[in-house]
Amino acid sequence: MVLINLFTLLLCYIFTDSVSSAEQPNVIVIVADDLGWNDVGFHGSDQIPTPNIDALAYNGIILNSHYVHSTSTPTRTALLTGKYPMRLGLQGTSFLPADKRSLPDGKLLPEYFKELGYSTYLVGKWHLGYSKWNDTPQFRGFDHHFGFYNSYTSYYDYLTTWKFGDKEYTGFDLRNDGKLAYEESGKYATDLFTDFTVKTITEQDSTKPFFIMLSHLAVHAGNDGKLLEAPQETINKFTYIVDSNRRTYAAMVSKLDDSIGAIVEALDNKKMLTNTVIVFISDNGAPTVAPQFRNWGSNAPLRGVKNTLFEGGIRSVGFIYSPLLVQSARVSTDLIHVTDWLPTLFSAAGGDIGILDPELDGIDQWSSLVYDLPSPRNDILLNIDEKTRNAALRFYNWKLVVGGIQNETLGAYYGVDVLVNTEEQIYNLEAVINSPAGIIANKINYSPLSPEEYENLRSAATITCKSKKNPCDPVGGSYCLYDIPSDPCEENDLAKFFPSVVRQMKRALVNYRTSLISQLEEETDIDNADPKLFKYTWNPWSECTKPDCQSPLDNSK
Template sequence: MDKKEFRLYMMEIWLALIAFVILHSSRYGVYSAEQPNIIFIIVDDLGWNDVGFHGSNQIPTPNIDVLAYNGIILNSHYVQSYSTPTRAALLSGIYPMKLGMQGPSFLAAEKKAMPKHKLLPEYFKDMGYETYLVGKWHLGYSRWNETPTLRGFDHHFGFYNSYCSYYDYLSTWTYNEHDYTGFELRKDGQAVFDEAGKYATDLFTEYTVNTINEHDSGKPLFLMLSHLGVHAANSGKPLEAPQETINTFRHIVDANRRTYAAMVSKIDDSMGSIITALDQKNMLSNTIIAFISDNGAPTTGPYQNWGSNLPLRGIKDTLFEGGVRSVAFIWSPLLVQTARVSTDLMHVTDWFPTLFTAAGGDIDALDPELDGIDVWSSLVYDLPSPRNDILLNIDEKTRNAGLRFYNWKLIVGTSQNGSYNDYFGHIPMENIEEIPYNSSAVYESPAGQVLKKVNYSPLSEVEYENIRYQATIKCTATKKNPCDPATGAVCLYDIPSDPCEENDLAKYFPSVVRRMKRALVDYRKGLIPQIEGEVDIEAADPKLFKYTWSPWVDCADATCNIA
């Protein structure tokens, strides 16, 4: 073969490769060069064991499951152990300890706020996106310029604090043995009392669906739906759901767990409604949907919600897997290699550059100091991920720190005096084995019906079961060597072979421990001390603002308008 023939041969191969990519660039159609719509869904305090695609039979989540199976299940997706730090990391792309946000979540009336960094929605606005936040903010509101519509979101419909009740939208906090109660539902800063009485998950879903229906298709949409569910609300009625939904879970003996299951089920219904709306609006073919939990479930302790992280060790507010390894998946027709379980490391900061790239942004325009790593190509094409380590946190007050490095995980120190270190998320689990997983319900769910229509080669129920098996974690440690960092011990785990953190290997791999401790010391150099802020309840008392939780700095009473 001479050079000319060789060039022609190579050109034929190249053209064939291009044709293959075009034909197979998506299970749902050809890749669109238009900016994709992005729907980012955060569920609050959702347990690892509380979705069907992780192997649980107790709470059916067919709409969530079918999207996960047809997308990419992110089985090694890490977040922070609290709500506020996770949201800070997500919207900034920066590790919280570099922002002074590494501590506990913000309290009502606390004079703290997200530092003045350019946030993800601000970048999306620069790229021509309409930006919406629906639901929880939890990044500060002492001044109006700390609230969502002045931090990059064109519109916000939701609440500022950690939680509120699911029907009346009141949030009660106790300071100095006195209860302070205020209304917590706002639309673009204005209190919307007339929406009280509607169930929160349904209300936020309704707003999201209406936003989709009314969206100008000439502009891309970035919508973050940050659910109140399934966070516990006020003391006395921490869990709430429609009674007709609760009644469908009579197989669950524990009444609190039964209500929690209904709350998860309403989140699942929400997913079905959103996918249906996107399909009817003809937006689905050019949309990215991401779904995460902000941290593990608090199975016990303050704000207990009766969620389950089984079989993972630890709960919310720990650096064990049950606290920081979150339920997560991504679905989009723009993904080439789908219907798979990814075990590649991914951190919540990675969504910032990843979604920015997916939206057509120039990665060089981002702050080079971002901790998030662009993994869009890795997700789209199933290429090796550039992420090989994750700083789980460094908290200089509790002296608690954690690091993932390839297969290894190191934990130093503890939180809450180690109260939850040996807690594996045990809850009443009666009759679980008697309830088979209903893959037919997944297949026939509203989201399943949409995907069957738009997918030229829909997955079978057998394929669902196979993916589910791959996404189910089992405790596989051949030996058990307990380690409790509350005793001062440094704990080292090989997570792929010991996901339940039962076998401490620190004494067997001292060189790994030394290397990872040095890495923590290096990270520590970039730490900014935690933001300090007093609880200014005398000035922020809701009764001064028509009994609403409202920005109060530079505001004397309810006559203070939105800046």
Template sequence: MKMFILCFSVVLLINNVLSFVLSEGKPHIIFIIADDLGWNDVSFHGGNQIPTPNLDALAYNGVILNSHYVQSMGTPSRAALFTGKYPTKLGMQGPSITVAESRTLPEGKILPQYLKEMGYSTYLVGKWDLGYSRWNATPTQRGFDHHFGYFNEYTSYYDYLSTWKFNNKEYTGFDLRYDKTPSWENVGKYATDLFTEYGVNVIQNHDVSTPLFLMMSHLAVHSGNEGKPLEAPQETINKFKHIVDANRRTYAAMVSKLDDAVGTLVEALASRDMLQNSIVVFISDNGAPTQGHFRNWGSNYPLRGIKDTLFEGGIRSVACIWSPLLVQSARVSRDLMHITDWLPTLFTAAGGDSGLLDLDIDGIDQWASLVYELPSARNDILLNIDEKTRNAALRLSNWKLIVGSSNNGSFNGFLGQPVLENIQEPEYDATAVYNSPAGRSIKKVSYNTPLEIDDYVRIRIRATVKCVANGEKNPCDPSTNPVCLYDIPSDPCEENDLAKFFPSVVRRLKRSLVEYRKDLLPQIEQESNIERADPKLFKYTWNPWLDCSDLQCTS
């Protein structure tokens, strides 16, 4: 009898949600991307050093995606997100696009175009990073109604200048624009605040009868130009006096401003009565570069590896989803999910028929799994094949195979170092999560009984990844070993190589890599022409340069 009542209650709840969706129309979709954010730099993963109360409120009241994978760098991740395809099918599996490169995201319908055809207003705020050598490759020509942000891999947080070196000569250009027009008037405003202000303005002026797709692709927490790689308001930096290292302290302030931005955006949705029919997704495009190029002092602890590696710290991304449409929420999902899955998942969430999508996509529709906690249809993920570096990795069920190395194996020995020292150890404040702008807003629109502080603590424990205490330590360096094989659920820190114990599993995963290799499109050549792209030709602005000779060129 109890089972019957439970089943009846679940069916009733599902029917109520479906009725609500039908009455409210297509859900608004707010997709937030952090840049180079470390696994350990959100407090819902168990770290106390950097509180992220707004993100924690979203995560605890939604679904924490603890097995969400991305590509190891920004351009490939964004290519996968927008197309629903593995970058190997696009020739985009290599490094991120730099200035003066002619390569761009290949032609074909992408996520904002699918949603635009379904009646959505589409906005991109922040980073593009998919090429801009010609205007027809820029966001407003690829499905976004408007773009307020920058084209390159990074720009500065206050002056929006991006400096690159070619043949020992530096080239500096301005990189902030509204659609096609440089936005000089916003110099001096902190980027995270500026992008948030624009996003809030979009929400406040939006016709709520039209579904909104707002992609907030933040600059934070990517490092900037040499000499001032990390930037944040001093009053925010001062909140982190418990952190000994000055660079880590500034990084913490950058994360904190990002968290504030999330809370402000959720509050804006609530103020327009849009939140009760919204889907809010938060991900990082890859792990933090704790060391090396574009170092930002982020932490992927306890995961091994950093950005631009195929270890978990480089490709296992911070991610969560929140929506009143989620019937089974307040949980931690360990089901495999890949960044390519967002295109079919959001398309279905918006009421689309997945049969109308490109048949060649690799993304899997996860909407039913997210809403009802049904088993995920995904069993494997091609993590990458880079034919130039001979570096590849594949996840199949609980197994992960790594072949070869990036960066000549420079970071293979990085084993997930703990965060830097604190002057005093801070305590986690679950009450701050409960009372955060996001927390307060979510409580007002929740179908379920609002979570209590004890619930937050319980979910946080489940979301915290720990290395196996007193577990087997059989390290593997893929630059010297033919392959490395890990059982990720049992060994999330990739400390125990099992290749010699499970040769049949190694053979199976190798065969899968060979099959994926058949669809690989060789990397698009990285042709750079700084003489034609030199920003001084465009009033010291980074600008499309092919078929253009000055800043006024708009086609």
């Protein structure tokens, strides 16, 4: 055992030294929007084939205990700041169109990467404020941004419609480095953002590393009347799915999978893949049922949906792939939180962790991931919302949930019904192996995975749950305690059996509460941000002259 530990330490030393002296790795973080736990093949679902996603996951590390926040803006805040949103006043609702709120001042992930000599790109969704130009991506560390500012837009015409009171407001929301990109209308959003990413990779100076955050619109629902959109030829591949909405959703997931394959091919063609780190996560669980933005995704068998602190809302699809990982092709159940990606990826890029903000909540997990060492994280603050009085905490195997959102029905079990009434589907492992990502991963691997190894990884990543024993509803102030490794579906409340654990975790929540910043109040300014004042576009409006309010970066003025 001593010899093994010494050998591991030697490997760590060699690898750490090589990162500092060798070529810096490229880093791509791919964020799917509202993707359900059960909507990828590697979690055991047979209904929607995701061969490229599955191939990368199997050949990387499947993160089966990866946690995010329950809605978009808090998760993106945590990812880019490395801090719990409640420390920044962003623990509540996501930003609305015409919202005056924005991400508070502070250094973000792309700014750290720029200091390491990286080119930085945001492709797709921002959703962190745009009332002033200084709130937009290119003023927050990204060299380039091609995408949209709001929480969603339509998949072909890039119009976002929002209702304030009894009046609807519609505006165009697609930009390339701040300039309106009308010429891209008519192109399907998932393909558009993929093509831009592929072009960026292809044209990148191979002597300069890059950081790309590909923040897909997919598979978020869009405007009323056309919530779900996908090319008809892709929808036609899923005729075995009876429900037409679920069928379109499946096509949207399939296009997302195609995106992953295209990006891996581009990296391989450029001979960059062996020195690239790819992270894939969803920003929260699927809104299987919801008052708004239902997308017919499935988090089964997990409890809850988007906008809840149950596992279905915050336990995210996630994996990391890179040939730089020494111990890959495995399923990790170690705790990892979205805040961890800032220090982890900064470490992977050769950065000195000591220069990071000492108040980060994220923990550097790079060595743990590379060598399959014990994770340094043993607890996660899942959120504290002082307005709804809803909070949750993971501590080792335990999870404590306090209070609930107003719509308690969202804490039920959903998603199984979207999978029934279909012809029997069989998981197509050959499609995974022969997908673009699968072929390239096998080519790179020193020892390609066997079909049996693929099946074993899939089995290990699949969650199964027993029948409900002792359910608990935290709405109304109850404390619900779950042993998540043995009860991932939160069916068996153990609070009355382990009162000392409940007390300990309540004290931890109280301690976390001392650093909470009161939520930034929703403050929409639609009278001044009305798209019609800016040629029917969603545009930064504060400190602007209407209707031609151009980015300070636009030299064409």
